[in-house]
Each structure stands twice: as structure tokens, then as C-alpha cells.
Amino acid sequence: MDLLSVNSVNKSYGGVIANIDVSLTVPKGKIVGIIGPNGSGKTTLFNSIVGHHPIDSGEIYFNGEEISSLPIPKIARLGMLRTFQQTHIYGKMTCIQNMQISSDIDANWKRVFNPFSKDVDEMVNELLAFVGLYKKRFLLAGDLSFGQQKLLEFAMALMKKPTILLLDEPTAGVNPTLINGLIDRLHQVNEEKGITLLVIEHNMRVVMNLAEHIYCLANGTMLADGKPDEIQNDQRVIDAYLGN
Amino acid sequence: MIIKNKQNNFIWLGLAISAIAPFFFPNHITLLTYIWVMIILALTWDMLGGQTGYTSFGNILFFGVGMYVCAVVQRDMFSSGLDRFERVSEVVVSLNASEYFISLAVGTFSGAIVAVLLAVILGSGILGMRGHYFAICTLGLGHAAAEITSGIEYLGAGSGMVTPIYPSELLVGKEGFYYYAFLLVAITTFFLFRKIYQSQFGLALNAIRDNENKAESMGIHTTQYKIAGWSISAFFLAIAGAGVGNVIGFIDPVEIAFSGPTFGVWMIVMAILGGKGTIWGPVLGAIILYSAKETFWTYLLGWDKVALGLLILIVVVYFPKGILGYFKERKQLSNSILSQKGES
Numbered sequence: 001m002d003l004l005s006v007n008s009v010n011k012s013y014g015g016v017i018a019n020i021d022v023s024l025t026v027p028k029g030k031i032v033g034i035i036g037p038n039g040s041g042k043t044t045l046f047n048s049i050v051g052h053h054p055i056d057s058g059e060i061y062f063n064g065e066e067i068s069s070l071p072i073p074k075i076a077r078l079g080m081l082r083t084f085q086q087t088h089i090y091g092k093m094t095c096i097q098n099m100q101i102s103s104d105i106d107a108n109w110k111r112v113f114n115p116f117s118k119d120v121d122e123m124v125n126e127l128l129a130f131v132g133l134y135k136k137r138f139l140l141a142g143d144l145s146f147g148q149q150k151l152l153e154f155a156m157a158l159m160k161k162p163t164i165l166l167l168d169e170p171t172a173g174v175n176p177t178l179i180n181g182l183i184d185r186l187h188q189v190n191e192e193k194g195i196t197l198l199v200i201e202h203n204m205r206v207v208m209n210l211a212e213h214i215y216c217l218a219n220g221t222m223l224a225d226g227k228p229d230e231i232q233n234d235q236r237v238i239d240a241y242l243g244n
Numbered sequence: 245m246i247i248k249n250k251q252n253n254f255i256w257l258g259l260a261i262s263a264i265a266p267f268f269f270p271n272h273i274t275l276l277t278y279i280w281v282m283i284i285l286a287l288t289w290d291m292l293g294g295q296t297g298y299t300s301f302g303n304i305l306f307f308g309v310g311m312y313v314c315a316v317v318q319r320d321m322f323s324s325g326l327d328r329f330e331r332v333s334e335v336v337v338s339l340n341a342s343e344y345f346i347s348l349a350v351g352t353f354s355g356a357i358v359a360v361l362l363a364v365i366l367g368s369g370i371l372g373m374r375g376h377y378f379a380i381c382t383l384g385l386g387h388a389a390a391e392i393t394s395g396i397e398y399l400g401a402g403s404g405m406v407t408p409i410y411p412s413e414l415l416v417g418k419e420g421f422y423y424y425a426f427l428l429v430a431i432t433t434f435f436l437f438r439k440i441y442q443s444q445f446g447l448a449l450n451a452i453r454d455n456e457n458k459a460e461s462m463g464i465h466t467t468q469y470k471i472a473g474w475s476i477s478a479f480f481l482a483i484a485g486a487g488v489g490n491v492i493g494f495i496d497p498v499e500i501a502f503s504g505p506t507f508g509v510w511m512i513v514m515a516i517l518g519g520k521g522t523i524w525g526p527v528l529g530a531i532i533l534y535s536a537k538e539t540f541w542t543y544l545l546g547w548d549k550v551a552l553g554l555l556i557l558i559v560v561v562y563f564p565k566g567i568l569g570y571f572k573e574r575k576q577l578s579n580s581i582l583s584q585k586g587e588s
């Protein structure tokens with residue numbers, strides 16, 4: 001069964017039509033990519049999926065459940081998390097605190113007035129080491145570089161043990177020497193933790209290395225989809241990128 | 245560890261001094277009592293205002309509600325004197341010692357519960373909004389409460405109520421009793437809030453302050469946390485209100501219970517002055533501001549309000565992060581420099 005399926009979603013902001021009749025499916029356990037020129041409606045689609053704004057029409061199914069009218073925290077708690085293109089972290093809190101608060105604190109209301117458990121702290125250290133931020137753990141997240149904040153945000157999402165992770169341009173702004181390492185980690189997360197990934201990526205090389213299936217958006221519509229080599233050789237895709 | 249021990253020694257010393265202070269300043273016990281009141285006001289304001297970043301101009305509501313509910317319980321619990329008098333504001337009930345303390349305890353607790361209920365109901369309505377909108381919505385709360393109360397004859401309307409006379413046959417006098425009562429409440433509030441801020445709940449409040457969209461997208465039910473935080477504040481604020489009504493001896497809707505320009509503004513300024521979003525900041529701010537206010541009042545006579553206003557202005561302009569916020573930032577800066585050195 002498809003873990004996530006988006007059926008004919010439309011979304012406009014006042015006069016700006018950002019998504020027109022967009023559909024896509026993400027099978028469980030896979031890595032799926034979304035590409036498209038700037039302003040083609042990729043982030044808008046993410047916002048629609050996670051409940052950031054109401055959609056104008058269409059359906060969104062997650063694990064067989066219609067979620068298009070659920071609020072953000074509820075969808076998150078179903079196991080679908082997203083990271084932001086412009087990083088969203090808790091700037092005045094340390095990296096460790098950013099990670100701790102990303103654990104499932106609502107799981108047990110009675111313990112919410114306790115400090116974090118040893119298990120959580122172990123997981124925090126492990127994941128900070130995983131993304132290479134262990135040395136920075138006592139720093140305020142707001143003092144990290146943009147790329148480091150992206151890594152932190154990724155690690156924070158992993159704290160929640162999501163079923164699916166929606167990553168909005170995870171390599172944008174990351175130091176080029178770190179990008180290959182990040183691709184490896186994304187593969188690792190997918191294979192070892194079984195987390196399904198839906199990745200918006202501007203960098204063609206990255207998405208070709210990462211995704212098994214790629215969707216291409218242009219001007220708000222779904223232009224094409226297919227395997228990486230199919231997309232790479234699709235004339236419409238090439239035109240959309242060159243024409244931009 | 246060393247820092248922790250130092251801090252605890254400091255706390256013990258402070259408590260020891262506080263415990264014996266009334267014996268050294270027998271003529272200023274009420275003044276000292278007000279320092280504890282101010283600490284409670286500043287600490288409770290800071291839970292939302294500092295830790296969560298939600299400025300409330302309406303917390304005075306809970307203070308006044310606690311005051312009125314307690315006074316009504318004290319008046320009516322053991323006597324039905326109401327119908328013997330023409331005007332409610334002139335009712336003075338005299339209670340024996342046990343009646344006095346039982347009605348005070350029941351009244352204080354009832355006031356706190358009513359305040360919590362109000363916080364939950366109001367919070368469900370306006371804490372779903374983001375910071376600035378919430379702040380605007382709280383602007384009129386105290387004023388509205390004063391207006392409503394002024395129209396209710398059962399509460400003495402505009403002339404207010406008189407709280408019961410402290411029983412005279414006791415070993416501990418009224419001033420001493422309320423000094424130690426407020427000392428106890430302030431300390432309880434401090435340690436409880438400190439524990440809360442070190443817990444998962446406290447970090448959730450900070451997460452909301454730093455990036456509420458992120459907190460939501462990570463599955464945190466932010467509105468519930470804000471409501472819970474406001475309710476905890478309301479609980480202790482109402483207790484403070486109940487006590488203050490009795491310390492003063494009479495209550496009045498505009499000048500005392502829902503007095504925005506005094507208690508309502510002070511709680512905000514004290515927290516900001518000391519350093520909002522820290523546990524010690526509100527304590528420090530309360531001590532400094534209240535001492536300054538009393539000094540100005542004693543020595544500057546008619547100019548005290550001007551001097552206080554000037555002090556507030558200086559704080560807001562030059563120390564927007566407050567005294568502790570200023571030091572905290574410097575410490576964090578040196579941390580960050582150290583770790584960068586460690587890397588190269």
C-alpha cells in the first residue's frame with residue numbers, strides 16, 4: 001500500500017495559483033524526490049500535506065486515512081514530520097535542548113513535569129553524533145551556521161521516530177564538502193531505520209543519487225514523473241529547467 | 245556542581261535572613277511582606293511572559309479574582325451578616341481564631357480554583373492566537389473585571405469590601421502571620437517554578453517562545469501548554485491576591501484588586517528588569533523595583549512616580565534583556581568562543 005497519496009490537490013494564495021491538480025504517491029520504505037524550478041509550488045505542496053494550510057480541493061491520504069483537514073500537530077503525531085527550507089530551530093536553546101524537546105513529550109502526560117529520561121538523553125547524544133554535531137551540543141542552536149542548523153533540524157526530526165520524513169531542500173546552504181555525507185546519512189536513515197523519505201531537492205546531482213522515483217513540478221502542475229534516468233532524459237523537464 | 249552548591253548556600257543564607265528579618269525590623273514587617281508579594285507577582289507573570297514569550301497585560305485579573313473570592317468566603321462562611329446591613333461595603337464580620345483561619349484557607353483555595361478555571365476558559369479562547377494578538381486581547385481584562393465588579397452589589401460594588409478583622413487573642417500578630425505566610429507561598433512558588441522550568445514542560449514553553457511553528461510541526465500541542473502555564477500562574481497569583489486583600493484590610497475594584505497601573509504594571513516591569521525567562525530574574529527585579537519604589541516614595545514625595553517611570557524607561561531602553569539576561573548572554577558568548585577555540 002502507498003504510505004502517502006496526494007490526489008488532485010489544488011491550492012492558490014489569493015490570485016497566485018501555486019498547485020494545480022497535483023497528484024503523487026509515496027510507497028512505504030522508499031525515497032521519492034520532488035524537483036522543479038523555483039516558485040513551481042514544491043514547498044506549497046509540503047505545506048498542504050502537513051496541514052499548514054487548508055487546500056482548495058483534492059484529497060490527501062496518509063496510511064489510508066484522509067488527513068487534509070487535520071491540524072499540524074495531529075498529523076505530526078501520526079508519524080509524518082517535515083523539515084523547513086528556511087531552517088526552523090529553537091534559537092535560544094542549546095542543541096541538546098532542541099533535541100530533548102523533540103522527543104515524544106506528550107506520550108505520557110504524567111511525566112511532563114519530570115526532567116528528560118536517560119533514554120532520551122542517550123538518543124540525543126547518539127543522533128547528534130550521527131549528524132556530526134556532538135561537539136557543538138552545548139551551543140545555542142541560533143549560533144550554528146545555516147548548514148549546521150539544517151543538520152540539527154534533521155536530527156530533531158529523527159528524535160520523533162517518524163514513519164515518513166518530508167525534507168525541504170536538505171542540502172541547500174549546506175557546505176558542499178558535507179553534502180555527500182548528508183546523502184549517505186539519508187540513505188542510512190532510510191535503510192536502517194526504515195523511514196520513508198519525500199525529498200524536495202534543487203540540486204539535480206543530489207536527487208539523482210538519492211531518489212528511486214522523481215516527480216517534477218513546473219508552474220504548479222505535475223510535469224512528469226519516473227525513474228531518475230527517465231527524468232534526466234525527459235525533454236519537458238530539460239525545457240522547464242533551461243527555460244527558467 | 246560547584247555552581248549548584250554555591251547557589252544552594254546562597255538560597256539557605258537568604259532564607260535564614262528572611263526568617264529572622266521581622267525581629268530586626270519590627271516596624272517594617274508589612275513592607276517586607278510586600279517584597280514576597282512582588283516576587284510572587286513577578287514569578288507568575290514570567291511563566292508566560294518570559295518563558296513562553298507571551299506578554300500578558302491581564303494577569304491582574306487573577307490577582308483580583310483571588311482577592312474577591314477569598315473575601316466573600318471569609319465574609320459568608322461563618323456568618324450571614326449580609327442582610328443586617330444596608331451596604332455590603334460596610335459589613336465587617338468578626339470571627340474567632342479558628343473561624344478566621346479556616347475561612348481564610350478555604351477562601352484562598354477557592355479563589356485559586358476560580359482563577360484557574362478562568363485561565364482555562366479565557367486561555368482556550370485567546371491563547372490559540374499568536375503573541376501580539378494575545379497581548380492585545382489581555383489589555384482590557386483587568387479593566388473589564390473592575391467594571392463588572394463595580395456593578396455587583398453582592399461584592400460591595402464600587403466601594404469594595406472589608407476583610408475580617410484579625411483575631412486579637414493570638415500570640416502571633418497580624419503582620420507577623422502574613423509575613424510568614426507570604427514567605428512560605430513565595431518560596432513554594434520559586435521552587436515549584438524552578439522544578440517546572442527544568443522539566444519537559446518548561447522546555448516546551450521555551451520551544452514555543454523560540455519558534456511556535458516549529459513546535460507545532462513537531463507535534464507539540466502548543467495551546468495546551470500555554471493554557472497549562474497560564475493556569476499555574478493564575479493559581480499562585482490568586483493566592484497572593486487573597487492574602488493582599490487581608491493585609492490591606494479592605495478591597496476595592498479599581499484601586500486595589502484589579503489595579504492595572506500599580507500591581508498590574510509592576511509585575512511586568514519587575515520581571516523584565518531582573519531578566520525575563522530566567523528563574524532568578526523576577527526575584528531580583530521584584531526586590532530592586534520594590535525597594536526603589538519605597539525609597540522614592542519616602543524621599544521624593546510628589547516626584548516618586550516620575551522617578552519610578554524614569555527607572556522603567558532606563559531599563560527598557562538600556563537593559564531590554566534585564567540584569568540577568570545581560571549576564572546570561574555574556575556567558576553564552578564566552579561559551580561559544582571557547583568551543584570555537586577548542587575546534588581549531
Ligand SMILES: Nc1ncnc2c1ncn2[C@@H]1O[C@H](COP(=O)(O)OP(=O)(O)O)[C@@H](O)[C@H]1O
Nearest residue numbers: 013016018036037038039040041042043044045
Ligand atoms: N504564503 C504565500 N502567500 C502568497 N504566495 C505564496 C506564498 N507561498 C508561496 N507563494 C507563491 O506560490 C508559488 C509557489 O511557491 P513555493 O511553493 O514556495 O515554490 P517552490 O518551493 O517550488 O520554490 C510562488 O509563486 C510563490 O510566490
Ligand SMILES: [Mg+2]
Nearest residue numbers: 042043044085
Ligand atoms: Mg521551496
